[in-house]
Each structure stands twice: as structure tokens, then as C-alpha cells.
Amino acid sequence: MKILAVDHTRCTGCRLCEIACSLHHDGVANPAAARLAIVRWEEEGLHVPAVCQQCDVAMCELVCQPHAIRRNPATAALVVNYELCIGCRMCVIGCPYGAMSVHPLGRPVLKCNLCDGEPRCVQFCETGALQYLEPQAVSFAKRSATARKLIGGES
Amino acid sequence: MRSCGWAGTILRVDLSSGAIERQPLEAGFARAFLGGQGFAEKLIFDACDFSERDPFSAKNVLCVAPGALSGTLTPGSGRLTVAVGLSPSLGGYLDANAGGGFASELKWANYDAIVITGQAPHPVYLRIADDQVELRDARQLWGKRVRECDHLLQHEVALTQYARLIIGPAGENRVHGSMPTCDLFRAPSAGSTGAVFGAKNLKAIVVKGTRGVPVARPAEAFAAFRAVYEKNRAEARFKRFGEQGTKWLVELSGTLTCQYNMQVRDFPYEHLSIERFRKEFASGSKACHACFQHCDHHWQINSGDFSGEQGSGGEAGTIIPLGPMCGVSDYATILHLTNLVNDLGLDSITAGCAVATAMHWWQEGLLTAADTGGLRLEWGDAQAEEQLILQIAERRGFGAVLAEGTFAAAGELARRRGLELARLTSLIRSNKKRREVPADFRPLKGMAFSRALDIRECDVLNTDTLMAEGNVDYERYRHIGVPEPVARQWADSYICNPMVFDDKSLAKFYSDNHLSVCNSLGICQRFTTWAQMRMGLEDIARCFSAVTGIDVTWEDLHQAGDRIRQLEQAMQLLHGFRKADDYFPDAYYNSPVTQGRFEGAELDRGEYTTELENLYRLRGWDKDGRPTAAHLHQAGLDDVAAKLRAVELLAP
Ligand code: SF4
Ligand code: SF4
Numbered sequence: 001m002k003i004l005a006v007d008h009t010r011c012t013g014c015r016l017c018e019i020a021c022s023l024h025h026d027g028v029a030n031p032a033a034a035r036l037a038i039v040r041w042e043e044e045g046l047h048v049p050a051v052c053q054q055c056d057v058a059m060c061e062l063v064c065q066p067h068a069i070r071r072n073p074a075t076a077a078l079v080v081n082y083e084l085c086i087g088c089r090m091c092v093i094g095c096p097y098g099a100m101s102v103h104p105l106g107r108p109v110l111k112c113n114l115c116d117g118e119p120r121c122v123q124f125c126e127t128g129a130l131q132y133l134e135p136q137a138v139s140f141a142k143r144s145a146t147a148r149k150l151i152g153g154e155s
Numbered sequence: 156m157r158s159c160g161w162a163g164t165i166l167r168v169d170l171s172s173g174a175i176e177r178q179p180l181e182a183g184f185a186r187a188f189l190g191g192q193g194f195a196e197k198l199i200f201d202a203c204d205f206s207e208r209d210p211f212s213a214k215n216v217l218c219v220a221p222g223a224l225s226g227t228l229t230p231g232s233g234r235l236t237v238a239v240g241l242s243p244s245l246g247g248y249l250d251a252n253a254g255g256g257f258a259s260e261l262k263w264a265n266y267d268a269i270v271i272t273g274q275a276p277h278p279v280y281l282r283i284a285d286d287q288v289e290l291r292d293a294r295q296l297w298g299k300r301v302r303e304c305d306h307l308l309q310h311e312v313a314l315t316q317y318a319r320l321i322i323g324p325a326g327e328n329r330v331h332g333s334m335p336t337c338d339l340f341r342a343p344s345a346g347s348t349g350a351v352f353g354a355k356n357l358k359a360i361v362v363k364g365t366r367g368v369p370v371a372r373p374a375e376a377f378a379a380f381r382a383v384y385e386k387n388r389a390e391a392r393f394k395r396f397g398e399q400g401t402k403w404l405v406e407l408s409g410t411l412t413c414q415y416n417m418q419v420r421d422f423p424y425e426h427l428s429i430e431r432f433r434k435e436f437a438s439g440s441k442a443c444h445a446c447f448q449h450c451d452h453h454w455q456i457n458s459g460d461f462s463g464e465q466g467s468g469g470e471a472g473t474i475i476p477l478g479p480m481c482g483v484s485d486y487a488t489i490l491h492l493t494n495l496v497n498d499l500g501l502d503s504i505t506a507g508c509a510v511a512t513a514m515h516w517w518q519e520g521l522l523t524a525a526d527t528g529g530l531r532l533e534w535g536d537a538q539a540e541e542q543l544i545l546q547i548a549e550r551r552g553f554g555a556v557l558a559e560g561t562f563a564a565a566g567e568l569a570r571r572r573g574l575e576l577a578r579l580t581s582l583i584r585s586n587k588k589r590r591e592v593p594a595d596f597r598p599l600k601g602m603a604f605s606r607a608l609d610i611r612e613c614d615v616l617n618t619d620t621l622m623a624e625g626n627v628d629y630e631r632y633r634h635i636g637v638p639e640p641v642a643r644q645w646a647d648s649y650i651c652n653p654m655v656f657d658d659k660s661l662a663k664f665y666s667d668n669h670l671s672v673c674n675s676l677g678i679c680q681r682f683t684t685w686a687q688m689r690m691g692l693e694d695i696a697r698c699f700s701a702v703t704g705i706d707v708t709w710e711d712l713h714q715a716g717d718r719i720r721q722l723e724q725a726m727q728l729l730h731g732f733r734k735a736d737d738y739f740p741d742a743y744y745n746s747p748v749t750q751g752r753f754e755g756a757e758l759d760r761g762e763y764t765t766e767l768e769n770l771y772r773l774r775g776w777d778k779d780g781r782p783t784a785a786h787l788h789q790a791g792l793d794d795v796a797a798k799l800r801a802v803e804l805l806a807p
Pocket of ligand 1: 051052053054055058059060061078094095096097098099100111
């Protein structure tokens with residue numbers, strides 16, 4: 001099962017991922033309606049994608065009283081069922097990463113559902129700050145860089 | 156009008172009364188002028204009192220406009236137009252253009268333009284959060300540099316969510332070359348628009364938007380994006396711009412700048428190599444909104460006097476004027492000065508040209524310690540450069556004289572010292588419109604032509620004949636809207652030889668229309684032919700159609716580009732510019748370059764006039780540059796024709 005991997009050092013802050021996300025889900029170009037967010041600190045030149053981790057023990061799922069958030073077995077994504085959602089926004093408060101948000105215009109809460117296994121944000125990320133990878137691949141790049149350093153090469 | 160692509164609202168702010176009004180965007184206006192530059196021009200044309208000659212009058216109109224496609228998925232669509240009815244340094248209408256996140260954010264808040272008139276009774280800033288728009292007290296922010304102001308604003312608004320335009324002391328003090336700094340490091344440089352903010356007592360505009368922009372045909376917009384993405388990524392230059400920005404041009408440009416100061420011939424350009432920047436300073440890539448090319452870099456200085464300092468930006472157009480032109484070759488010092496000018500809200504080209512000119516005067520003995528209050532302006536003295544830049548922004552010492560621009564400073568110096576004015580002005584690189592030009596373009600005919608004619612300084616975002624010059628490439632000519640048979644002809648003609656003047660009027664005509672379209676849609680030049688990328692007018696038309704749901708062809712866009720240039724010319728005529736102003740100063744002609752790679756190259760006045768008149772003809776103007784009623788009618792500009800007729804500026 002693939003996971004959405006984030007490498008914030010590669011993020012340029014272009015925010016195309018946010019637009020791709022909101023355009024795909026709602027037909028509107030609007031970062032406030034995106035299921036992920038890029039936080040930009042201009043002065044430090046830092047851009048950090050805040051993306052749902054689809055946690056194994058997911059706070060959003062646990063705090064949801066009507067059990068509106070369930071795991072899709074095909075993608076392992078935790079998905080909001082808007083038929084059941086009562087709009088209490090406890091999931092937004094519960095998520096430790098700020099990965100969920102309140103929709104500015106329509107649906108009560110917003111949550112990444114991995115676009116049913118084809119995350120659009122990844123398709124629009126030129127630098128590879130966002131990637132959709134098999135779990136073993138996530139740490140591979142870092143492992144090999146560290147290994148190279150250990151044998152005295154450039155990382 | 157609530158359609159797709161555009162937000163549907165123009166915001167009008169009268170700083171004198173504090174009145175804030177929303178005006179619905181009309182469909183016909185939107186289609187004719189597109190957005191960005193086109194909107195700014197027409198909104199200013201309608202509101203401008205052309206008899207008012209004081210740029211600091213409350214009557215002067217300021218306009219901030221995102222591109223029609225800003226805020227969407229269109230590649231590189233994050234550019235913002237900042238325009239003024241009467242630019243203090245040009246004396247006419249002027250628009251400048253910046254990247255960053257402001258344009259998109261303003262669209263998401265649902266505004267297609269902000270038109271600002273009047274003068275606030277005390278310093279204020281404009282805060283926009285969707286439909287909450289308010290003028291807030293900025294007295295506590297006045298006098299602060301850009302970053303400090305940014306920090307102070309942080310207490311009032313959560314800045315990570317806001318895009319911001321802030322002026323520094325230079326704008327407040329109405330200094331020549333001041334501009335609002337966009338998102339700390341991006342500059343709509345040229346034209347001293349910052350001074351107009353300052354005169355209006357407007358310290359900043361901050362904006363946050365959560366409304367978004369509806370897109371008519373998302374699937375098509377995705378496909379149009381994908382097509383540009385794949386074409387551009389396949390280009391050799393793609394990787395280079397992403398990794399090196401424009402900094403790789405510094406070494407290349409060395410040969411051109413060498414005339415500014417005599418000693419520059421032996422300048423150690425290798426100190427400013429892109430390899431050095433990447434190895435010693437670069438700490439990460441940065442992009443404007445919706446840009447997958449990320450040409451900007453964050454940098455950090457790790458040793459020496461400026462150790463620990465970090466920042467972004469530092470284009471070739473910043474490094475060259477602040478560095479080599481003033482004889483400074485230490486990279487860390489130049490980056491430090493880049494931060495300084497951004498923080499003061501001073502455009503780096505104007506600031507660098509001012510210091511370089513003063514150093515040149517010093518070297519010739521035309522300027523002495525008695526004039527500068529003891530500041531010794533030896534060529535290559537970075538500390539003196541820093542002091543002088545500070546003095547300019549704060550209007551202290553000799554800086555107060557230079558704060559009026561190099562020409563005014565020459566006049567003042569001539570008066571004070573009893574010197575011959577021409578001796579001083581002959582050392583200023585400029586065109587007749589008195590805009591400093593930071594390089595000697597005599598060898599490159601098309602570039603020279605553009606630099607002489609255009610309202611903006613050395614600015615590839617406003618015109619660029621080089622996209623035709625030097626590219627023996629049929630495809631690229633098509634990209635800027637050159638019709639097929641002409642493009643075929645060009646592909647094997649001398650038009651692509653930058654050293655030959657013939658037919659540069661054609662190159663300029665097509666490239667100007669193309670750039671007006673880009674600037675009106677908010678599309679960055681680095682996606683198109685300028686950077687030898689492959690996003691052509693046809694791709695742009697496809698993005699436009701998908702986003703707005705209005706099907707246009709590249710010919711439609713090309714015509715809109717012409718309309719925008721017609722209007723620009725009309726405004727410059729109304730402001731008093733005439734054919735004579737479309738030239739360089741006389742000394743520039745028929746005098747060969749005396750050293751360097753282009754030794755012997757010169758600009759022939761006769762050739763120049765031929766191309767100038769050809770360009771007028773292509774635009775449907777008479778040989779004095781006056782539009783005809785028929786052509787304006789065809790472009791849908793009857794109101795413009797009427798205004799010109801009333802003051803007898805229409806071609807007979
Ligand atoms: S929304 Fe938050 S808590 Fe829920 S799965 Fe995603 S990251 Fe975990
Ligand atoms: S698309 Fe990639 S580089 Fe751009 S903001 Fe998103 S994560 Fe960062």
C-alpha cells in the first residue's frame with residue numbers, strides 16, 4: 001500500500017499541489033479548499049507541506065462520534081463520509097498535524113482521501129517534494145545518502 | 156460579472172475619504188483588456204487627469220492588478236501588475252510587474268484589480284481578507300524598513316496566510332527608484348511606484364483570500380497545464396533556470412556592462428560565477444505561485460562580515476548593478492546589498508546605476524568630498540556604496556541629491572559646482588526618457604531599440620526582441636504570434652542576427668504584443684520564448700479558454716496585445732511624450748564601442764529612425780507616432796480616439 005511521502009527540503013512553495021487538489025475535488029482553484037496546505041515562511045525561505053499522514057491510529061477517526069471517518073481498504077486512506085458527518089469539526093481539532101481543515105464554502109470538513117489512489121498533488125509536484133511511494137522506498141533515499149556519507153562520499 | 160477565471164469585482168479605494176467601493180467587472184471590458192497590465196491601463200486611463208503634472212498629487216491613480224489567469228493552474232501565472240497614472244521617474248503612465256504570491260491571493264479574495272486614489276490623512280495600510288476590506292492605522296509602521304514592518308504586522312495578522320506589498324523608507328521619502336516590496340523579496344521595480352504609495356500615505360497592502368477562482372473546464376485546464384509542463388521540462392534551459400535562476404547570466408553579461416566604468420574591463424567576473432553561488436550560498440529553491448520552474452533561490456551567508464544573513468532573490472539584474480557596475484566583486488557583499496535594497500524598498504537597478512554614476516563622477520573629479528560630506532566614492536568601495544544607498548533611501552547628505560534621480564543630481568551638481576551639465580550627463584547611461592539603462596546595448600540592435608523606446612527600464616518583461624534575435628527557430632517565432640509565412644521567412648533571415656538592425660521593428664511588434672498578453676494574463680516570461688521555453692501563444696490561448704470558458708484563438712490574444720499597446724501609446728502622448736522621446740540621447744548614436752568583445756559596434760541614427768517609423772506603421776500610427784482614428788476604432792478604442800482628438804493628438 002503506497003503512502004504520500006513529504007520531503008519539505010524539496011518544496012519550492014509553488015502551491016500547484018493545492019490548486020490541483022481543489023480543482024480536482026471541487027472544480028475551483030482555491031487553496032483554502034485544498035486537502036493539503038503549504039505553509040510558507042518568506043524570511044527563512046521555508047515551505048512546508050502539511051499533508052494528512054493517514055495515521056495507523058488516527059485521531060480524526062477516533063474522535064468522530066458518528067463514525068463518519070472510515071478507512072478505505074483499497075488505499076488505506078481515511079475517508080470522510082459526508083452522509084454521516086454532522087459537521088462538529090472535532091476531527092479538525094483532533095488531528096495533531098493540522099492536516100484537516102474547515103471548508104470555506106461547501107462541505108463541513110476537508111480531508112485528504114488520496115484521490116482514490118491517484119493523488120493529484122503528486123502529479124503536479126515538479127521537485128518530488130510530494131511523492132506517492134511504497135513504504136520501503138520512503139526511507140531508501142535517506143538511507144543511501146547516509147550510507148554514502150559514512151563511506152566518505154558527498155551526500 | 157461572475158464568470159470563470161476572473162473574480163468579478165474591481166475594488167476602489169479613495170484614501171482621502173476612506174471610501175471603499177466594489178464595482179462589478181463588465182464582461183466586455185474583461186474580454187477586451189484581459190487583466191493585469193490591460194486592466195491597469197484602462198482603469199487608469201479612465202480615471203487619470205492628464206493635465207495634472209504632480210505625481211505626488213492626491214489625484215494620481217495607483218492600480219494593483221493580478222493577471223486574468225492568476226490564482227489558477229495556468230503555468231507561471233502568478234505575476235502582479237503595479238501601475239501608476241503618472242510615474243515620478245518617467246513622467247508618464249507606467250506599469251511594473253512582480254512575481255510572488257500576491258496576485259493569486261488577491262484573486263482568491265475575489266478581486267480583479269484595486270484602484271487607489273486620494274491621499275490618506277495619516278499613514279494607513281489596506282487589509283483585505285475576502286470581503287472584509289479595511290484601512291488600518293499604520294502610524295506605528297511608518298519609517299520602518301520592509302522586514303521590520305513585516306514583523307510588526309505579524310502581531311496584527313497571521314502573516315503566513317497573507318500576501319503583502321510593503322514600502323520601505325525609500326517609498327515613504329518619495330525617492331526615485333522606490334517600489335513596494337512584494338512578499339519581502341519580489342520587486343515590481345521601475346517607475347518609482349513606491350514613491351506614489353508613500354505620497355498617498357499607504358504603507359502596505361496585505362491580502363488573504365479563501366473564495367478561490369472557479370475554473371470553467373477543469374479537465375481541459377489540467378490537460379493544458381500538462382502540455383506546457385512536458386514541453387518546457389524537455390528544454391535544456393529548464394534545468395538551468397531551476398538550478399541557477401538568472402544568476403548564470405552575470406558572467407555572460409560582463410562584456411556588455413564593461414562600458415559603464417572604465418576599469419571594469421579587468422573586472423574579476425569569475426568571482427560572480429554561478430558555481431560559486433551554488434556552492435557557497437544557495438540553500439533551497441523557491442517559486443512564485445503556480446510556477447514549476449522555481450528560478451528563485453534562498454541563500455545564506457556562512458562566513459565573513461555578513462555571516463548568518465539570509466535572503467532570496469538576486470537576479471542578474473540586481474547583481475550586476477549592485478556589484479560589477481560599482482566595482483564590487485565580493486559575492487557575499489552583493490547579496491547583503493540585495494537584502495538592503497529590498498528592505499529599503501529601492502529598486503536595485505536604479506540604486507546601482509545611481510551609485511555607479513556617482514562613482515564615475517568621482518573618478519572624473521566632477522564630484523568631491525566637499526559635495527558628499529566626506530564620503531569617498533572610490534570605485535569598488537562596498538562600504539561607501541552601502542552608505543550612499545542608505546543616504547539615498549533616507550534622503551541624507553549627497554543621497555538627498557541622488558534621491559531625485561541621476562539627471563536631477565547632475566543638474567544640481569552642475570549648478571552647485573558651476574560645471575558644464577553635459578559633462579555630467581554624458582556619464583549617465585540612459586535613454587531619452589531619462590531612465591537609467593544598466594548596460595551598453597549598442598552592439599545588440601533589437602535590445603537597444605527596446606531600451607530606448609520602452610516605458611520601463613532594462614526589462615525583459617515588457618519587451619524583448621531577443622526572443623527573435625539569436626533564435627533561428629521557426630517554432631519560437633510562431634510562439635510569439637508571428638504568422639506562418641513570415642515565421643518561415645524569419646527562420647533563415649538576418650532578423651535573428653542581433654548585430655543587424657534591419658527588421659527589428661517586426662521583431663519588436665510581435666514580441667510586444669506577446670508580452671502585453673502575458674503581462675495581462677499574469678504569465679511569467681520564463682515560461683515562454685524569452686527563456687527559450689516552449690509555452691507559446693497557442694498554449695496560452697488554450698489555458699485561457701479552459702479557465703474562462705471563452706474560446707479564444709492566439710490571433711484574438713495577439714489583437715488584445717495590440718489594443719493594450721495602442722492604449723499605452725495614447726496615454727504617453729497625453730502625458731506629453733513625442734517622437735523625439737523615442738530615441739537615446741544623441742551621444743549614443745554613431746559613436747562606436749571602444750573596447751571589449753564588441754569593439755567598433757555602433758548604433759546608426761538613420762537605421763534607427765527607419766525601424767522606428769516601421770514600428771509606428773505596423774501599429775497603424777503616423778510617422779510621428781500618433782494613432783489613427785480608424786485603427787483605434789478597429790481596436791474598439793473609440794473613447795481613446797475621442798480623448799486624443801480633443802487635444803489634437805490623433806493622426807490626421
Ligand atoms: S487527518 Fe490527521 S489524524 Fe487523521 S489520518 Fe490524517 S494526519 Fe492522521
Ligand atoms: S507542488 Fe511540490 S514544490 Fe510545489 S508547493 Fe506543492 S509540495 Fe511544494
